[in-house]
Amino acid sequence: MASITTPDSDLYTIFVVEDHPTTLAGIHSILQRFGSKIVVETLKTLQEAREAIQQLPPNLLVLDLQLPENSREPASTETGIQFLKDLMQTYPHLNIAIHSSYPDALIRILPDIDNHRGGFTVTNKDSSTEKAFERFNAALQGYTHTRDIRSLKAGLELKPEWLSTLDLACTEGYQDRAIAKHLHVSESMVRNYWSKIYDVLGIYPEDEKEEGRNLRIVTCLKAREEGLVD
Structure with a gap:
């Protein structure tokens, strides 16, 4: 894991948690559209992510759902979902952008997402670069966009x-x-x-x-x- 850098006040810190090299390269390409306004840290396991966030919560967390707990264990969506659920409880104002091939798994924790106070957006890894950038930026600004998973449930549900x-x-x-x-x-x-x-x-x-x-x-x-x- 790269060392964590505390950004200047004019910069945003973005953590990317992704263990697939090709996908990671694509995410970095998308993030380049933010220009010089960001500091990006790459993390490949949930253990690395947990430790980095404890040290310095980022302005935005870009998170895959199928990730290994550590370098010795296989990637698992179940592990990723539980990590996300725990993360939202511990850091209720953290801005989160889910970038995953398995966004449907989020339907199980939709109540937790609704209770989350930070930005929260969802994109499938098959999404266009433009769409992914829009969702990352929306999450960074504190907006919520979960239409892709809400479409799996019938009717409107408002608290x-x-x-x-x-x-x-x-x-x-x-x-x-x-x-x-x-x-x-x-x-x-x-x-x-x-x-x-x-x-x-x-x-x-x-x-x-x-x-x-x-x-x-x-x-x-x-x-x-x-x-x-x-």
């Missing part, structure tokens, strides 16, 4: 606090500060709720901003279409 946020915003016209006060949570938690709501409704903030649309209006319209608010 009660997400529904309350929608109701207060779309029915009562509350802004985030008022929503936070009403729900007795921080404004950052309300922003986390919105990230989860966007993901479930299939609304992606960057796309809406590029089109010049008001994100709150788009979200409320979509919520009404789905019967989530009056």
